[in-house]
Amino acid sequence: xxxxxxxxxxxxxxxxxxxxxxxxxxxxxxxxxxxxxxxxxxxxxxxxxxxxxxxxxxxxxxxxxxxxxxxxxxxxxxxxxxxxxxxxxxxxxxxxxxxxxxxxxxxxxxxxxxxxxxxxxxxxxxxxxxxxxxxxxxxxxxxxxxxxxxxxxxxxxxxxxxxxxxxxxxxxxxxxxxxxxxxxxxxxxxxxxxxxxxxxxxxxxxxxxxxxxxxxxxxxxxxxxxxxxxxxxxxxxxxxxxxxxxxxxxxxxxxxxxxxxxxxxxxxxxxxxxxxxxxxxxxxxxxxxxxxxxxxxxxxxxxxxxxxxxxxxxxxxxxxxxxxxxxxxxxxxxxxxxxxxxxxxxxxxxxxxxxxxxxxxxxxxxxxxxxxxxxxxxxxxxxxxxxxxxxxxxxxxxxxxxxxxxxxxxxxxxxxxxxxxxxxxxxxxxxxxxxxxxxxxxxxxxxxxxxxxxx
Amino acid sequence: xxxxxxxxxxxxxxxxxxxxxxxxxxxxxxxxxxxxxxxxxxxxxxxxxxxxxxxxxxxxxxxxxxxxxxxxxxxxxxxxxxxxxxxxxxxxxxxxxxxxxxxxxxxxxxxxxxxxxxxxxxxxxxxxxxxxxxxxxxxxxxxxxxxxxxxxxxxxxxxxxxxxxxxxxxxxxxxxxxxxxxxxxxxxxxxxxxxxxxxxxxxxxxxxxxxxxxxxxxxxxxxxxxxxxxxxxxxxxxxxxxxxxxxxxxxxxxxxxxxxxxxxxxxxxxxxxxxxxxxxxxxxxxxxxxxxxxxxxxxxxxxxx
Ligand SMILES: Nc1nc2c(ncn2[C@@H]2O[C@H](COP(=O)(O)OP(=O)(O)O)[C@@H](O)[C@H]2O)c(=O)[nH]1
Ligand SMILES: Nc1nc2c(ncn2[C@@H]2O[C@H](COP(=O)(O)OP(=O)(O)O)[C@@H](O)[C@H]2O)c(=O)[nH]1
Ligand SMILES: [Mg+2]
Ligand SMILES: [Mg+2]
Numbered sequence: 001x002x003x004x005x006x007x008x009x010x011x012x013x014x015x016x017x018x019x020x021x022x023x024x025x026x027x028x029x030x031x032x033x034x035x036x037x038x039x040x041x042x043x044x045x046x047x048x049x050x051x052x053x054x055x056x057x058x059x060x061x062x063x064x065x066x067x068x069x070x071x072x073x074x075x076x077x078x079x080x081x082x083x084x085x086x087x088x089x090x091x092x093x094x095x096x097x098x099x100x101x102x103x104x105x106x107x108x109x110x111x112x113x114x115x116x117x118x119x120x121x122x123x124x125x126x127x128x129x130x131x132x133x134x135x136x137x138x139x140x141x142x143x144x145x146x147x148x149x150x151x152x153x154x155x156x157x158x159x160x161x162x163x164x165x166x167x168x169x170x171x172x173x174x175x176x177x178x179x180x181x182x183x184x185x186x187x188x189x190x191x192x193x194x195x196x197x198x199x200x201x202x203x204x205x206x207x208x209x210x211x212x213x214x215x216x217x218x219x220x221x222x223x224x225x226x227x228x229x230x231x232x233x234x235x236x237x238x239x240x241x242x243x244x245x246x247x248x249x250x251x252x253x254x255x256x257x258x259x260x261x262x263x264x265x266x267x268x269x270x271x272x273x274x275x276x277x278x279x280x281x282x283x284x285x286x287x288x289x290x291x292x293x294x295x296x297x298x299x300x301x302x303x304x305x306x307x308x309x310x311x312x313x314x315x316x317x318x319x320x321x322x323x324x325x326x327x328x329x330x331x332x333x334x335x336x337x338x339x340x341x342x343x344x345x346x347x348x349x350x351x352x353x354x355x356x357x358x359x360x361x362x363x364x365x366x367x368x369x370x371x372x373x374x375x376x377x378x379x380x381x382x383x384x385x386x387x388x389x390x391x392x393x394x395x396x397x398x399x400x401x402x403x404x405x406x407x408x409x410x411x412x413x414x415x416x417x418x419x420x421x422x423x424x425x426x427x428x429x430x431x432x433x434x435x436x437x438x439x440x441x442x443x444x445x446x447x448x449x450x451x452x453x454x455x
Numbered sequence: 456x457x458x459x460x461x462x463x464x465x466x467x468x469x470x471x472x473x474x475x476x477x478x479x480x481x482x483x484x485x486x487x488x489x490x491x492x493x494x495x496x497x498x499x500x501x502x503x504x505x506x507x508x509x510x511x512x513x514x515x516x517x518x519x520x521x522x523x524x525x526x527x528x529x530x531x532x533x534x535x536x537x538x539x540x541x542x543x544x545x546x547x548x549x550x551x552x553x554x555x556x557x558x559x560x561x562x563x564x565x566x567x568x569x570x571x572x573x574x575x576x577x578x579x580x581x582x583x584x585x586x587x588x589x590x591x592x593x594x595x596x597x598x599x600x601x602x603x604x605x606x607x608x609x610x611x612x613x614x615x616x617x618x619x620x621x622x623x624x625x626x627x628x629x630x631x632x633x634x635x636x637x638x639x640x641x642x643x644x645x646x647x648x649x650x651x652x653x654x655x656x657x658x659x660x661x662x663x664x665x666x667x668x669x670x671x672x673x674x675x676x677x678x679x680x681x682x683x684x685x686x687x688x689x690x691x692x693x694x695x696x697x698x699x700x701x702x703x704x705x706x707x708x709x710x711x712x713x714x715x716x717x718x719x720x721x722x723x724x725x726x727x728x729x730x731x732x733x734x735x736x737x738x739x740x741x742x743x744x745x746x747x748x749x750x751x752x753x754x755x756x757x758x759x760x
Contacts (some may be wrong), residue, residue: 149599
């Protein structure tokens with residue numbers, strides 16, 4: 001059930017790798033899998049159809065160049081089309097060129113993250129762009145919504161429109177614009193109540209707010225976990241208020257984020273920002289090439305490296321890398337690595353960011369993706385003597401018994417760890433041979449010993 | 456302006472007549488249930504978030520019994536709804552409160568923004584009306600104004616609210632609230648929690664801490680752990696349920712926002728995969744907008760029957 005996209009895709013690629021050229025039958029077969037993969041990544045059905053058609057048109061009859069296998073060729077086309085469909089390389093900035101105060105209107109479904117994103121955006125504009133920002137909540141529906149935005153404004157260090165109970169959203173919008181003109185604000189962020197795409201009355205209300213304030217940006221805030229309904233939401237909001245940009249929230253989750261493609265395809269509006277946490281600084285520019293990899297299950301390698309560099313002890317990591325390169329990786333280093341993994345969060349969420357991780361995850365099985373297990377493994381290593389850690393080969397039956405007793409585990413557990421270390425060393429050696437480029441291209445799958453559990 | 460209005464009106468009218476004629480056509484035209492028709496039905500299910508695997512399975516079993524029959528659109532959709540309702544029937548189980556527990560502790564968990572706090576408000580109203588005494592615990596000490604939000608629900612429903620200052624320890628608050636509830640003869644203790652993504656190990660650990668602390672007073676608490684799911688969520692809901700179930704022993708689901716255009720088909724996949732009870736559905740933002748989970752009605756809504 002949780003079989004990741006990556007394993008499916010790599011299955012297709014394996015099959016294609018052995019064939020000659022890109023003929024229609026091959027391409028169609030590969031695209032059937034791509035279709036399933038995209039649907040499992042929550043890309044909406046009509047959007048998947050268009051996407052597949054585009055890839056097919058481009059792929060069929062294309063010459064297979066040089067040493068590239070047909071499989072790799074299709075992967076590249078799929079990836080290229082995906083990046084284009086998501087908006088091409090690079091990030092698209094907010095458009096704030098208008099006579100100040102420049103209104104930004106935030107719209108979306110209930111709970112998608114509008115208020116939090118308003119706070120994040122305010123902080124970014126104030127701190128990074130030195131704008132004078134006013135936050136105004138037009139949400140008269142959800143209890144304490146206006147208070148929520150007021151508190152976020154305080155945290156962001158920007159002003160918020162004083163709360164006047166009993167006003168309608170339209171009245172609040174007018175008051176916000178008036179206040180902003182009078183007090184010379186650069187930007188006014190208008191946070192609105194969540195509304196369902198089929199709620200005629202509320203959709204009409206936001207239409208009126210838009211007409212009254214003429215925002216420079218109308219940002220549709222969408223949860224990255226959204227499923228097929230993305231189409232309805234995108235269409236309804238775009239028809240009603242003309243979306244100029246999309247914000248994808250909860251990118252810190254492990255959803256594939258196919259909604260990104262759906263949203264972009266239906267509205268035609270660029271995805272401008274992503275939210276990756278609840279804190280106010282968790283706002284990032286949208287990078288199509290990263291999210292393409294995520295949707296396709298090829299892993300957000302860049303994201304992984306960034307996350308890793310945040311938490312991993314740099315010196316420690318470099319030491320490990322040197323040892324790996326020299327092939328002198330020992331059990332002490334292994335223990336260190338376990339510690340780093342624990343620090344980065346659950347193993348499964350890290351694996352989700354790696355290319356080819358679907359296969360790896362499946363092979364690992366559930367038992368190994370367990371923080372408790374990591375702790376136990378660290379305990380086993382710490383019950384070894386210095387000599388044993390340096391040269392694990394000397395660990396025979398009697399030593400195993402002693403180590404097991406010391407760590408409060410069974411001899412089997414010790415065996416398992418030693419085997420894991422052994423496999424790990426093998427993997428290191430392959431990794432060195434493959435080099436950085438090979439790893440990026442072929443993914444972790446390239447490291448896997450065939451038909452064996454890697455850990 | 457006037458032109459815009461009339462052209463919009465015309466457009467709107469033509470759209471609704473189109474729908475009407477399509478609908479009528481569907482009622483009267485018989486069609487053979489062949490591969491193409493089955494594929495259309497499968498796409499209908501995928502479009503409702505059942506996921507490709509579950510949609511394929513449902514259609515496969517459907518094919519066995521009905522392939523080649525002459526049917527109308529309405530007939531076929533009702534039959535498909537039946538098929539799905541049969542998958543859902545075993546998980547349609549209400550949340551039963553045991554007043555003898557005094558209090559029955561309900562821990563409400565889920566990812567951010569799914570509707571936990573609102574659902575607590577709705578449950579409080581339900582219990583109040585049943586003559587039970589609920590108490591609410593403002594366990595989201597993290598999100599801005601989350602405490603105030605729950606306090607408003609307390610006022611709306613007349614239920615007392617236990618709260619602590621922002622950023623205080625939620626487990627400590629839960630502990631104190633349970634003690635207070637026992638002293639005040641409360642029947643149901645509804646514990647709100649901050650939203651958390653299931654892939655954040657530290658936040659999941661926090662949730663376990665709340666449970667550990669509750670158990671110090673009552674080893675059988677929490678008596679129910681509700682996972683609140685947003686109906687717009689796609690396939691990631693499977694991961695959500697999987698992790699929350701492992702970490703905090705979820706006993707049942709509430710599916711919110713079914714008043715929208717999302718059809719919540721992921722619930723079918725969840726029923727197949729985990730067989731966790733679905734207690735209720737949220738159909739609006741008001742206190743009265745909570746309904747028992749009705750598999751028949753849900754399945755019909757899902758396929759548009
Ligand atoms: N993990 C995570 N949570 C978020 C993100 N953006 C918003 N949230 C949370 O989602 C919930 C709903 O957000 P809110 O801004 O109130 O949504 P609104 O109803 O659309 O205004 C809150 O708990 C936020 O903290 C994000 O990017 N990542
Ligand atoms: N339309 C609709 N909105 C809902 C429903 N349940 C909750 N909401 C809205 O979803 C948003 C988030 O709800 P909240 O209870 O704050 O979510 P929490 O972060 O999980 O506590 C609010 O705007 C609620 O009014 C529902 O069943 N239908
Ligand atoms: Mg809001
Ligand atoms: Mg809440």
